[in-house]
Amino acid sequence: MKDIGRPSARQLLIAAAVLVLLTGGATVPGLFSFDNITQMLRQISVTGIIALGVTFVVIAGRLDLTVGSLLSLCAVVAITLHDEISPVAAVTVPIIIGLVVGCINGFLVAILRLNSLIATLGMLSVLQAVALVWTSGQNALIDRPEATWFAVIGRGYLLDVPIPVLIFLLLAALTAILLGMTRFGREVFSVGGNEIASRFSSIAARQVLFTCYMISGTLTGMAAIVFSSRVMAAQNNSGSGLELQVLSAVILGGTSLAGGDGGIGRTIIGVVLLGFIQNALLLIGLPYYVQWLVSWVVIIGVVWADVASRRGRVLA
Amino acid sequence: MSIAPQPLQSQPEATQGAIISLEGVGRTFPGVIALSDVTFDVLPGEVHALCGENGAGKSTLMRVMAGSFPQDSGTISYRGETVTFASPMDAKRRGILLIHQEISLVPELSVAENIFLGDFPKLRGGRLDTKKLYRDAEHVLEDCGYDLDAHAIVGDLSLARQQMVEIARATAFNCSVVIFDEPTGALTNQEAEALFVTIDRLKKRGVGIVYISHKMKEVLTLADRVTVLRDGKVTGTLSGEKITEREITRLMIGRSLDSYFHRARRRIGEEVLRLEGFGVGGSAKTVDLSIRAGEIVGLYGLVGAGRSELMEAVFGLRKITSGKLSWCGQLREISSPKDAVRLGIGFVPEDRKEQGLVLGLGARDNTSMASLRRLVRFGFMDTIKEQSIFEKYRERLEIKVSTAKTRVGTLSGGNQQKIVLAKWMATAPKLLILDEPTRGIDVNAKAEVHALIGELAESGLAVILISSEMPEIIGLSHRIVTIYQGEVTGDLAAEHVTEDMLVERVMNPPERFADLLIG
Numbered sequence: 074m075k076d077i078g079r080p081s082a083r084q085l086l087i088a089a090a091v092l093v094l095l096t097g098g099a100t101v102p103g104l105f106s107f108d109n110i111t112q113m114l115r116q117i118s119v120t121g122i123i124a125l126g127v128t129f130v131v132i133a134g135r136l137d138l139t140v141g142s143l144l145s146l147c148a149v150v151a152i153t154l155h156d157e158i159s160p161v162a163a164v165t166v167p168i169i170i171g172l173v174v175g176c177i178n179g180f181l182v183a184i185l186r187l188n189s190l191i192a193t194l195g196m197l198s199v200l201q202a203v204a205l206v207w208t209s210g211q212n213a214l215i216d217r218p219e220a221t222w223f224a225v226i227g228r229g230y231l232l233d234v235p236i237p238v239l240i241f242l243l244l245a246a247l248t249a250i251l252l253g254m255t256r257f258g259r260e261v262f263s264v265g266g267n268e269i270a271s272r273f274s275s276i277a278a279r280q281v282l283f284t285c286y287m288i289s290g291t292l293t294g295m296a297a298i299v300f301s302s303r304v305m306a307a308q309n310n311s312g313s314g315l316e317l318q319v320l321s322a323v324i325l326g327g328t329s330l331a332g333g334d335g336g337i338g339r340t341i342i343g344v345v346l347l348g349f350i351q352n353a354l355l356l357i358g359l360p361y362y363v364q365w366l367v368s369w370v371v372i373i374g375v376v377w378a379d380v381a382s383r384r385g386r387v388l389a
Numbered sequence: 390m391s392i393a394p395q396p397l398q399s400q401p402e403a404t405q406g407a408i409i410s411l412e413g414v415g416r417t418f419p420g421v422i423a424l425s426d427v428t429f430d431v432l433p434g435e436v437h438a439l440c441g442e443n444g445a446g447k448s449t450l451m452r453v454m455a456g457s458f459p460q461d462s463g464t465i466s467y468r469g470e471t472v473t474f475a476s477p478m479d480a481k482r483r484g485i486l487l488i489h490q491e492i493s494l495v496p497e498l499s500v501a502e503n504i505f506l507g508d509f510p511k512l513r514g515g516r517l518d519t520k521k522l523y524r525d526a527e528h529v530l531e532d533c534g535y536d537l538d539a540h541a542i543v544g545d546l547s548l549a550r551q552q553m554v555e556i557a558r559a560t561a562f563n564c565s566v567v568i569f570d571e572p573t574g575a576l577t578n579q580e581a582e583a584l585f586v587t588i589d590r591l592k593k594r595g596v597g598i599v600y601i602s603h604k605m606k607e608v609l610t611l612a613d614r615v616t617v618l619r620d621g622k623v624t625g626t627l628s629g630e631k632i633t634e635r636e637i638t639r640l641m642i643g644r645s646l647d648s649y650f651h652r653a654r655r656r657i658g659e660e661v662l663r664l665e666g667f668g669v670g671g672s673a674k675t676v677d678l679s680i681r682a683g684e685i686v687g688l689y690g691l692v693g694a695g696r697s698e699l700m701e702a703v704f705g706l707r708k709i710t711s712g713k714l715s716w717c718g719q720l721r722e723i724s725s726p727k728d729a730v731r732l733g734i735g736f737v738p739e740d741r742k743e744q745g746l747v748l749g750l751g752a753r754d755n756t757s758m759a760s761l762r763r764l765v766r767f768g769f770m771d772t773i774k775e776q777s778i779f780e781k782y783r784e785r786l787e788i789k790v791s792t793a794k795t796r797v798g799t800l801s802g803g804n805q806q807k808i809v810l811a812k813w814m815a816t817a818p819k820l821l822i823l824d825e826p827t828r829g830i831d832v833n834a835k836a837e838v839h840a841l842i843g844e845l846a847e848s849g850l851a852v853i854l855i856s857s858e859m860p861e862i863i864g865l866s867h868r869i870v871t872i873y874q875g876e877v878t879g880d881l882a883a884e885h886v887t888e889d890m891l892v893e894r895v896m897n898p899p900e901r902f903a904d905l906l907i908g
Binding site: 254255256258259260262263266267269270271272273274275276277331333334 | 706725726727729730736738743744745746747748749750754757758759761762764765768769770812
């Protein structure tokens with residue numbers, strides 16, 4: 074902790090977020106009540122699960138903006154398949170779709186070497202269109218939500234803890250192990266830090282990147298199942314804008330947009346902080362779209378902090 | 390070379406009338422004294438050569454002169470008055486231009502646009518005066534004696550022609566001092582001679598020239614005065630008849646070549662690698678090469694001769710267009726670095742920061758990067774083993790890092806290079822390819838790296854050494870293979886090689902040496 078004397082920009086930012094949070098706790102009644110925290114955690118678990126996957130992509134030095142409309146697509150698929158085929162299809166097909174989309178993204182970015190911002194932005198629109206085609210523009214819903222075990226995933230509790238939160242924690246543990254303790258995890262960091270040097274060190278950089286997108290897509294598919302089971306209905310634009318929420322949570326936690334630096338623990342911190350802030354805004358009674366303002370302010374602030382701390386370090 | 394040396398009239402009071410003169414200049418970087426008490430000046434119409442080994446302080450000195458960073462001590466005077474350059478632009482405005490090894494032009498723009506970049510002729514209302522731009526550019530090119538089309542796009546030109554554009558720019562801005570940093574590094578013989586003609590023209594116009602080169606012949610031919618740097622200090626300035634190769638070398642290394650390098654004992658084993666009719670990329674040329682265990686083979690050629698490309702192909706980073714590669718007597722195909730590492734090839738690349746290291750990661754993570762496969766146990770990273778391997782090399786190579794997690798971007802060049810070496814030693818290779826292993830590292834680290842290369846060879850490793858530094862390649866190698874434009878022009882036993890022999894073989898077409906090839 075040699076940085077204590079002169080806090081880094083990131084530490085300042087986290088401190089600011091915590092300060093906002095404490096102020097919120099003092100002024101907003103019920104923010105830190107058990108019920109509210111449980112509710113809040115249940116809400117962030119969907120963003121959280123997606124953020125786990127996106128963390129891999131960001132550490133590898135790329136972006137994945139498809140997650141928003143991928144969630145929309147997977148959610149409408151889960152809901153329609155539930156009644157049309159079976160609940161089993163509703164919990165498997167979305168994961169497969171996520172995996173396939175992850176592979177397409179991986180192909181575009183890792184194999185065709187397209188710029189990840191443009192490639193995944195394009196895929197974002199493509200998937201949104203596919204979701205619209207799938208639903209013919211209609212919203213989907215499950216007829217008898219009370220009569221299916223599918224509802225347990227999003228609405229159930231285990232020992233007073235919401236099931237979505239448990240799923241999030243389980244996936245967080247798995248991804249933390251994958252990123253922090255395996256060879257693949259190590260390779261993600263080196264590819265993100267310097268792709269050329271990684272190739273010169275016999276790391277298969279393209280495979281690593283490809284895998285990161287697969288992870289991100291698959292986890293988004295899983296998040297969509299949790300989401301649709303909680304809501305028991307899905308609009309074809311349910312996930313619209315989610316990609317930015319996720320990205321702001323990931324970088325708020327301190328994973329660098331420049332790649333090569335980050336972690337699952339940081340992402341969890343980012344997701345929880347952002348969740349609390351947005352929850353506080355809601356409790357105060359500010360309209361939903363203020364959340365967007367906050368997300369964007371956070372993104373810009375964090376990107377600045379990232380760049381500023383990098384400058385300080387590299388030129389030191 | 391067609392330029393006859395033009396000895397300057399003897400000038401005992403050198404500082405009198407100097408365009409720029411540095412007095413007692415010193416510059417320290419964290420942990421390194423790059424320059425100390427350097428006195429150097431440039432007279433109008435002279436070529437003042439600057440010699441010294443890599444890391445001797447040449448580049449620091451010229452950067453101080455060109456305003457890239459200020460000196461810590463001492464003074465710089467420009468035409469007799471003391472000045473401080475705030476920036477390279479500031480120095481440029483005074484007429485001091487640095488021509489780098491790397492060309493700094495805008496490849497998408499035309500020759501004329503590049504010449505007048507930053508100072509375009511304008512019509513009233515701010516519109517670009519295209520007619521005047523090209524007219525002036527043609528005038529400048531004619532003035533330099535260059536047969537260049539002012540409308541040509543710079544990116545389409547050869548390196549030599551791009552350099553001409555840079556020089557034309559110098560002329561257009563009425564430079565008073567032009568600093569050339571290894572200008573012939575990427576040029577052919579004819580191109581180099583054209584450059585010498587230009588230098589002569591600049592001289593006649595009263596421009597002072599600082600000429601930095603490793604090539605003794607060029608220095609001997611061009612220089613009116615020679616200043617030699619060693620470890621950041623001036624060890625002597627020679628002029629007139631005192632300029633001899635012997636004297637310059639003595640000042641550069643301060644001792645004879647033999648004692649400076651300790652060549653590894655020759656304990657040659659089985660053949661490790663053999664290339665037959667091996668061709669890379671666009672050039673139709675092919676290479677035959679063989680190296681055995683315990684042998685250090687130097688690969689010498691000009692920049693752009695294809696040395697690095699050849700080795701990158703061996704390492705699976707480039708596609709092979711023809712020929713065969715045998716490894717330990719068996720035909721093999723290496724299509725990726727993964728294949729190469731699996732066979733036992735290590736590759737220390739030329740560009741440490743871009744290709745060798747992940748600067749944002751820690752020392753230990755960088756050390757294990759190439760051997761992750763060996764460090765996995767039950768699917769997980771074996772961090773205990775990883776740490777102990779790191780500690781082993783940290784001790785053996787005397788890598789100075791505070792912790793295993795210290796980001797390598799914060800380390801000195803020498804320690805960075807040691808980490809790259811440790812990374813490859815950790816893979817237990819049979820063949821180690823070293824591309825410019827001592828570039829940009831300080832004298833001590835350099836000596837350590839040299840000693841290490843010898844030790845590795847004595848322990849049975851085959852080493853291919855690519856280096857632009859002739860003393861290094863001659864001093865360390867058992868055998869030296871010279872390359873000219875992708876073709877092997879010589880395979881020489883290093884004991885009897887002189888710098889001249891190498892220069893000849895890398896500057897001239899191979900036909901002349903066909904009869905000299907060993908096989």
